[in-house]
Amino acid sequence: MKKKFTTFIRENEWTKPAFGLIAIFLLCVIFSPVSNKGHLIFLKFDNLTNVLRQVSEIGVISVGMTVVILTAGIDLSVGSVLALTATTTAFGLMDWQLGFILTIILGLVTGSLAGFVNGALSSWGRIQPFIATLAMMTAARGFALFISNNNSRNIGFGEGAAPDSFKIFTSSFLGIPFPVFIFIFVTVIFIFLLRKMRLGRYIYAIGSNEEAARLAGLNVSWIRTSAFVFAGLLAGLAGIIHAAQLYQGNPNDGIGFELDAIAAVVIGGTSLMGGRGTMEGTFIGVLIIGLLSNILGLHGIQKDFQLMLKGAIIVAAVLLQERNWRFTIRWPGK
Amino acid sequence: MLEFRNIRKSFSGVEVLHGISFQAEPAKIIAIVGENGAGKSTLMRILSGILPDYQGEIFLNNNLLRARTPRAAEQVGISMIHQELNLVQDLSIGENIFLGKEPTMSLGRVNFSKIFEESDKLLHEFKFPFSSKTKVRNLSVGWQQMVEIAKALRQNANVIIMDEPTSALSESEIILLFEKIRYLKSLGKMVLYISHRLQEVFDLADEIVVLRDGNLMGKFETDKISRDELISLMIGREVAEESTAKTGGNSENLLQVHDLTLTHKNRTILSGINFSLQKGEVLGIAGLLGAGRTELLKFLYGEFPADHSGTISFMGESFIPDNPGKAIGKGIIYLSEDRQREGIFQHHQLIFNSSISALAQFSTVGYIHTSTEKEAVNEKFGELNVRKSSMQQKISTLSGGNQQKVLLSRILLLNPRLLLLDEPTRGIDVGAKQDIYQLIEELSGKGISMIVTSSEIPELMWICHRILVLSQGRQTAILESSKTNSREILHFAFQQV
Numbered sequence: 063m064k065k066k067f068t069t070f071i072r073e074n075e076w077t078k079p080a081f082g083l084i085a086i087f088l089l090c091v092i093f094s095p096v097s098n099k100g101h102l103i104f105l106k107f108d109n110l111t112n113v114l115r116q117v118s119e120i121g122v123i124s125v126g127m128t129v130v131i132l133t134a135g136i137d138l139s140v141g142s143v144l145a146l147t148a149t150t151t152a153f154g155l156m157d158w159q160l161g162f163i164l165t166i167i168l169g170l171v172t173g174s175l176a177g178f179v180n181g182a183l184s185s186w187g188r189i190q191p192f193i194a195t196l197a198m199m200t201a202a203r204g205f206a207l208f209i210s211n212n213n214s215r216n217i218g219f220g221e222g223a224a225p226d227s228f229k230i231f232t233s234s235f236l237g238i239p240f241p242v243f244i245f246i247f248v249t250v251i252f253i254f255l256l257r258k259m260r261l262g263r264y265i266y267a268i269g270s271n272e273e274a275a276r277l278a279g280l281n282v283s284w285i286r287t288s289a290f291v292f293a294g295l296l297a298g299l300a301g302i303i304h305a306a307q308l309y310q311g312n313p314n315d316g317i318g319f320e321l322d323a324i325a326a327v328v329i330g331g332t333s334l335m336g337g338r339g340t341m342e343g344t345f346i347g348v349l350i351i352g353l354l355s356n357i358l359g360l361h362g363i364q365k366d367f368q369l370m371l372k373g374a375i376i377v378a379a380v381l382l383q384e385r386n387w388r389f390t391i392r393w394p395g396k
Numbered sequence: 397m398l399e400f401r402n403i404r405k406s407f408s409g410v411e412v413l414h415g416i417s418f419q420a421e422p423a424k425i426i427a428i429v430g431e432n433g434a435g436k437s438t439l440m441r442i443l444s445g446i447l448p449d450y451q452g453e454i455f456l457n458n459n460l461l462r463a464r465t466p467r468a469a470e471q472v473g474i475s476m477i478h479q480e481l482n483l484v485q486d487l488s489i490g491e492n493i494f495l496g497k498e499p500t501m502s503l504g505r506v507n508f509s510k511i512f513e514e515s516d517k518l519l520h521e522f523k524f525p526f527s528s529k530t531k532v533r534n535l536s537v538g539w540q541q542m543v544e545i546a547k548a549l550r551q552n553a554n555v556i557i558m559d560e561p562t563s564a565l566s567e568s569e570i571i572l573l574f575e576k577i578r579y580l581k582s583l584g585k586m587v588l589y590i591s592h593r594l595q596e597v598f599d600l601a602d603e604i605v606v607l608r609d610g611n612l613m614g615k616f617e618t619d620k621i622s623r624d625e626l627i628s629l630m631i632g633r634e635v636a637e638e639s640t641a642k643t644g645g646n647s648e649n650l651l652q653v654h655d656l657t658l659t660h661k662n663r664t665i666l667s668g669i670n671f672s673l674q675k676g677e678v679l680g681i682a683g684l685l686g687a688g689r690t691e692l693l694k695f696l697y698g699e700f701p702a703d704h705s706g707t708i709s710f711m712g713e714s715f716i717p718d719n720p721g722k723a724i725g726k727g728i729i730y731l732s733e734d735r736q737r738e739g740i741f742q743h744h745q746l747i748f749n750s751s752i753s754a755l756a757q758f759s760t761v762g763y764i765h766t767s768t769e770k771e772a773v774n775e776k777f778g779e780l781n782v783r784k785s786s787m788q789q790k791i792s793t794l795s796g797g798n799q800q801k802v803l804l805s806r807i808l809l810l811n812p813r814l815l816l817l818d819e820p821t822r823g824i825d826v827g828a829k830q831d832i833y834q835l836i837e838e839l840s841g842k843g844i845s846m847i848v849t850s851s852e853i854p855e856l857m858w859i860c861h862r863i864l865v866l867s868q869g870r871q872t873a874i875l876e877s878s879k880t881n882s883r884e885i886l887h888f889a890f891q892q893v
Contacts, residue, residue, distance in 0.1 A: 073788050259762045260755045267752055270741040277699065277738050278753045278806065279724040338743045 076342035078383055079331050083346045083353075090357045103360055111238050117352035118245035119144075119307070120322050121345070122300040124330075125252050126177075126293035127323040128344040132256075133289045134269040134336025135184060135191035139198035140297040141319035143176045145312065146206040147301030152215035152311025155224035162227040166302060173298020174291050176202055181287030191290075199320070206313035214312035217305065231306030241303045248296065253341045265289055269336025325372070326351055329379040350375070397421055398443075398555060398586060403452035405438055412438055413610045415452070420603070422554065425577060425587045427601035427618075429594070430630055431825035434607040436590045440557045443588075444476035445469035456555070475548035476557040479823075481540050483532045490515035490528035493547045518546050522576065536686070538569030545576055549583075556580060557588045562596060563823055566684040566851070567886070574600055592823065593852065594623055606630055630826060648675045649712075650845045651814060656706035658695060665691050665702060666869045673814070676843045678836060680860030680877070682853055682885050687866040689849040690733060693816040696847075697730035698723045710814075724753065727813030731803060733822055733849070735796065739803050742792040746784055747773050749791045749802050754809035776805035781831055797828025804835065815839070815846045821855065833859050853882045867891045 071077045094104030103109060123140050130137045147169040154165035176198055183194035217224050233240050256262035264285045267275040276282050300319075305311045330347030332339025354375065358368050398420045405413040413435045420426050428436045441447045443454060445463030454461045456472060463469035466476070483492050490512045491498075499507040515528035522542065532540060541561055548556050558577075562570050577600060580587055591597055597604060598618060606613040606629045613629045649672050656669040666688045673679055681689045694700040696708075698717035708715050710726060717723055720730070732738035741749050750773045751758065758769040770787065777784065780801045784794065791799055800820065807815060817836075821829045836846060836859050850856050856863055857877045865873040865888035873888040 069788075258764055258766075260759050260764055261762060263748065263752060263755060263764070266744065266748070267741055270743055271737075273738045274732075274741060275752075277697075277720055277730060277732055279720045280752070281721060337741065 074340075074342075075331050075338070076340040076346060079329060079343050079346040079350070079379070082329075082379065082382070083350055086350055086353050090353050093357060093361075095360050104357060107237060109356065109360070111234075111242065113349075113352045113356045114242040114245070115239040116355070117348050118239075118241035119300045119303050120319060120326060120351070121245040121348040122248050122296050122303065123319055124323040124326040124344050124348050125248050125341065126296035127320070128327050128330070128332055128339065128341055129252065129256075129265060129289045130191070130293045131324070131327050131332050131334060132265050132269045132336055132339055133286050134272070135286065135289065136195065136324070136334070137177075137180060137290065137293045137297075138192065138195040138320050139176060139180060139202055140293060140300075140323060141316035142199045142202035142206070143173050143294055143297040144301040144304055144316035144319055145314065146176070146202045146209075147172050147298040148305040148308075148315060149206045149210050149215065149301075149311040149313045151302050151305040152217050153209060155217055155228060156215060159222075162225050165228075169298045169302045170295055171298075173294040173296070173301065175294070177291040177294020177297070178287065180294065181290030184290065185283035185286045195290075203313065210311065210313045212313070214310050214314070217309045217311070228306060231303055241307070244299070244303065248299070249341060249345050252292075256341050261285070261288065266337055269338075271337070322351070325376050329376060331379075331383050347379075350379075397455075397457055399455040400439070400443075401453045401455065403439065403442060403450055403454070405435075405442060405447065405450040411610065413442075413450075416607070416610075416612045417452075418605060418612060418615050420586060420588070420605075422586045423581055423584045424602045425581055425589055425600055427589045427591060427597040427604045428607065429591065429597055429604060429626065430607035430613075431827055434630070434825075435610040436607055437559060439607070440476060440559065440588060440590060443469070443555075444474055444557055446476070470551050470553070473552055473554035474557070475551055475553035475555070477541070477544045477548065477559065477561060479559045479561075479563060481537075481544055483540055483543060485533040486531060488512075488529045488531055489519065489524075489526065489535075489543050489546075492532055492543060493518065493528070493550050495547075497551075514550075515546075518550055522546055522549075522579075536569065537564045538566065538573065541565070541569075541573060542576060545580070549580075553585065555586045555588065557590075559590045560592065560823065561589070562591065562593060566686065567889070568684060570596070592825070594626060595852075595854075597626075598623065627826060649673070650675050650677075650710065652707075652709045654707045654709075656704060656708065658691065658700070658702040658704050660700075660702040664869060665700075666695070666866075667871075669706070669871050671864055671871075671874060673845050673847065675845055676840045677862070678840050678846045678848060678860045680856035680863040681847060681849045681866060682856055682863050683849075683866035683889050686868075687889065688869040689866060690818055691869075692866070693730055693818050693847060693849065696723070696814075697728060697816055699730065724810060727811065728816065729753075729807040729810055729812045729814070730816040731807055731818060731820060733819035735799055735803065735823070740791050740799055743790060745788050746777075746782075746791055746794075746802055747787045750776065750805045751809060753806055757809070772809060773805065776808055777802075780805055780808075780835065795825070795828075797824035797831075800824050800828065800832070804832070808839075812844055815844060817846055817848045819849055819851065821850065821852075829855075853885050857882070857885075865889050 090104050091102060094102040097103050123144065127137055127140065150172055151165055151169050154160040154168050160168060180195050180198050183189045184191045219226055231240055256265065264280050267280060268282050268285050272282055304315060326347040327344050328334065329350055330339065330343030332343060351372065354371065355368060358371065401417050403413055403416045404411060416439060430436050438447065442450050445466045445468050448464040461472060463472065463474065484495065493515050494511045499510045501507045512528050519526065519528055524542065532543060535543065561573060565573060577587055589601060601618050603615060603617055604621065604626065605615045606626065608630060651673040653669055653671050656666065657664065658666040669692065671679065681692065683689050691700055695702060696717055698719045747770060751769050755764060758765050758772065782801045783798050791802060794802065820832055840846065848856065848860060860877050863875050863877055863880065863885060864871060865875065865885055867889050872891045875885065
């Protein structure tokens with residue numbers, strides 16, 4: 063039993079951030095403000111679902127970011143791509159009258175195309191992902207501003223405007239907001255991809271040792287490109303959620319989202335050198351960031367302090383993971 | 397005088413050195429031999445300050461030595477030259493020699509004229525054919541090694557540790573290196589020399605220290621121990637040395653290479669390559685470093701971007717190697733000489749490392765059937781006798797020999813027709829080498845053809861039916877193993893040099 067448990071911890075890299083999540087959750091409970099009825103506000107169902115709803119956009123982006131970082135790449139363009147697809151969504155619904163399905167498809171295709179260009183530039187153009195996606199970050203923002211003529215577009219409902227079906231993104235089932243389901247669904251799909259599918263293995267392989275992967279017969283260029291397409295696709299999906307949450311498509315939104323996503327991935331224990339890390343870890347990383355913002359928000363602590371604390375958390379998380387801290391668990395009895 | 401007293405060292409609770417004690421005198425070349433995992437490198441890394449936590453004592457000239465960092469060890473005159481060289485490729489020889497210890501002038505400016513002047517003096521003493529302003533990148537690995545030695549000399553090292561210095565060197569470079577090592581000895585330095593190659597040990601060393609599984613098996617004067625005694629001390633069992641009767645393949649031609657010439661960036665890499673390979677035949681490729689052995693194998697695997705002329709036919713069809721994926725599709729598979737850089741995925745599990753090329757066999761529409769995969773990999777690991785504690789173990793925890801076996805399982809899972817094995821026994825211990833020789837023989841019996849390179853000519857004669865000799869990219873001979881000898885092979889290898 064003891065041996066099984068310690069092997070499980072050693073072999074599953076995400077257990078380390080999971081302990082962090084549990085610790086932070088407990089801290090949140092302890093420091094939760096108390097309502098006048100004597101309840102812990104933090105533990106209220108509404109509050110917890112709110113945490114999930116707030117992180118779902120960054121969460122979806124982080125899933126794609128994880129895939130790219132596992133290939134030893136980076137995607138700086140996801141924030142801009144989110145703004146671009148939020149814009150195409152608003153215009154698709156309002157001005158171009160594409161209807162629900164086509165608008166969604168337009169957003170996803172736009173995101174995927176941006177990702178494909180990132181991947182193609184990195185793979186066949188041999189441009190470093192950092193530079194290729196930096197270019198896309200600038201260009202996608204510019205394209206969003208071009209489409210929208212520098213203005214944000216509000217989404218209204220009714221005749222000649224958005225169809226009511228689009229309200230699904232702001233609805234809730236069983237008290238849980240729809241975007242949360244999307245985030246969890248996407249995470250589960252990609253956990254499956256990374257753990258059970260060939261492509262997942264290949265993604266780890268090219269990030270771990272590109273040279274060895276090529277000599278093992280893998281098509282490195284296509285595998286890397288597919289990782290960028292996933293990142294673009296998910297940034298596109300996040301853009302649709304974003305537009306739905308705010309009832310508008312704003313070409314100036316999403317600034318800095320790529321860095322939040324990278325932070326979540328890193329807190330989740332994925333190495334920026336590629337080849338090492340897990341999607342479970344990223345999910346936990348996203349939740350850690352969400353819980354911290356929430357508990358600080360509940361205490362009315364302002365953004366300035368929140369940001370400083372977030373910086374400290376990133377450093378602490380990486381230090382805890384990079385150093386090989388040994389957790390010796392002493393079991394009672396022996 | 398250097399003395400080890402009862403040195404013990406543990407890694408995460410497992411003791412790997414069990415109380416090593418011996419003494420060594422200056423002006424001697426002392427070879428440290430043992431299988432992989434015997435503790436040679438660990439002991440030397442303790443001495444050079446890389447591993448500061450150990451039990452026991454080391455005395456240098458009767459002073460207790462406790463180097464906590466490599467730098468501290470250097471200050472008392474102990475320098476280690478690693479297998480992977482620690483030179484800055486884009487700096488000159490002189491700058492590398494003085495790296496971190498640059499003489500300065502006012503305002504902290506580096507005194508370059510002094511650096512180059514003193515380096516040139518040192519290089520002259522060392523009979524270097526280069527100026528100290530030459531960039532290290534432009535030197536061959538052999539000369540880079542000499543730069544490391546010069547660097548150690550410059551630091552007034554009295555004890556120089558060399559970890560497998562010849563593993564990447566050609567025969568002629570080795571001769572040169574040995575000259576320099578003997579020169580160090582004549583200066584009164586002590587050289588501690590780790591090597592797998594017994595021939596070298598007997599050629600070079602005054603004394604031999606044998607380690608096995610972290611125990612000292614003894615220290616011997618070179619002329620008082622025979623090769624066979626040494627081997628049995630190292631591996632603790634008798635090695636079967638009987639020669640196998642080598643019958644060639646069974647006359648069915650698999651690969652035919654006719655007048656192949658490769659040029660890359662207007663430089664001729666290979667020329668006049670003519671050979672045919674039968675089913676089940678093992679063809680060895682001999683040649684000095686840089687003779688084009690790796691290039692030939694990589695070209696056949698579609699990995700070497702070069703213009704070619706001449707024809708290649710594989711299984712009766714014309715074949716132009718394009719990329720590794722296509723080569724694998726035809727059953728042609730390459731095993732790299734550089735395990736760390738081109739072979740293993742070091743952070744990943746054994747099963748990941750083994751099945752990566754063959755995943756298509758175990759999956760439907762991209763979904764991997766892990767149980768089928770596990771079964772197949774396990775079977776191969778059994779056949780290859782991989783020593784592991786679990787399939788989930790990371791490959792970096794295995795010894796070099798076992799890592800190589802995992803890589804062999806990777807290529808064998810693909811049902812190969814033609815294996816291109818580039819230095820398959822480099823840097824692995826004697827026991828694993830025997831296993832690999834045996835495997836090559838078995839595969840040959842099953843009708844799998846192989847092209848094998850090795851820097852050790854006796855090894856090639858041992859495992860191959862025929863040996864193709866390359867000299868500066870030219871094919872100079874194809875010899876029957878049973879009708880030739882090392883001298884003849886070397887003669888052809890040096891023909892174009």
